[in-house]
Amino acid sequence: MKNRELDLDEPLIAVNYVATLVRVVDECGADGGGLLAAAGLEAAVLEVPDGHVSVNQFRDLIKESLSRTGRADLGLLFGQRLNLSAHGTLGMAALSSPSLADAIELSIRYSRTRFPTVGLSFTREGEEGVIGIEEVV
Numbered sequence: 001m002k003n004r005e006l007d008l009d010e011p012l013i014a015v016n017y018v019a020t021l022v023r024v025v026d027e028c029g030a031d032g033g034g035l036l037a038a039a040g041l042e043a044a045v046l047e048v049p050d051g052h053v054s055v056n057q058f059r060d061l062i063k064e065s066l067s068r069t070g071r072a073d074l075g076l077l078f079g080q081r082l083n084l085s086a087h088g089t090l091g092m093a094a095l096s097s098p099s100l101a102d103a104i105e106l107s108i109r110y111s112r113t114r115f116p117t118v119g120l121s122f123t124r125e126g127e128e129g130v131i132g133i134e135e136v137v
Contacts, residue, residue, distance in 0.1 A: 006055065006116055006117065006136075006137055008054060008055040008056045008059075008137065009054045009055075009056055010054060010055075011051075011052035011053055011054050012052060012054065012055055012116045013052055013053050013054070013055060013057075013058040013116075014050075014051075014052055014088065014114065015045055015046060015048060015049070015050075015051040015052060015053060016049075016086060016088075017058070017082075017086075018036075018041075018045065018046065018053055018058065018061060019046050020078060020081050020082060020086065021035070021061055021062070021065055021078055022035055022036070022046070023081065024065070024074065024077050024078050024081060025065050025068060025069055025074075027077075028068075028069040028071055028074070028077070029069075030065075030068035030069045031068065034068075035061050035064050035065060035068070036061075038060065038061075038064040039053075039057045039058075039060040039061045039064065040057065040060070041053065041057060041061075055116065055117055055137070062074075087107075087114050088114065090106075090107065090110050090111070090113055090114050093106055093110075094106055094107045101129070104122050104129065104131070105122060107120070108120045108121060108122045108131070116136075117135060117136060117137040118133060118134070118135060118136060119133075119134045119135075119136045120132065120133055120134075121134070
């Protein structure tokens with residue numbers, strides 16, 4: 001994915017992230033189900049376990065979620081709901097890694113398989129590690 005232009009209308013974002021966002025919006029007291037219609041999606045999209053939505057559709061869901069909830073911390077709430085297994089085979093590979101450093105390095109190396117619009121990096125500074133996040137779209 002690194003060497004090609006991203007098609008923002010190509011279905012690249014796993015539907016489990018959509019389902020998690022809908023749940024978070026519901027937990028915040030807003031209508032999570034209405035988010036799907038706002039992004040031009042039908043509720044049936046959530047019934048396809050290995051389904052995907054486009055980057056543009058997911059972006060529209062995020063914008064609508066922020067508008068409906070008014071929560072500046074929505075991204076943090078969303079991230080708190082995602083455990084490693086939520087990231088599919090990448091998460092399972094990280095869980096199987098022999099050390100935390102190996103899990104982080106593996107996750108960074110293959111992160112674009114799950115998050116095509118974000119580039120991650122990992123550097124060590126003495127006994128500390130720093131994870132960098134960069135938007136690549």
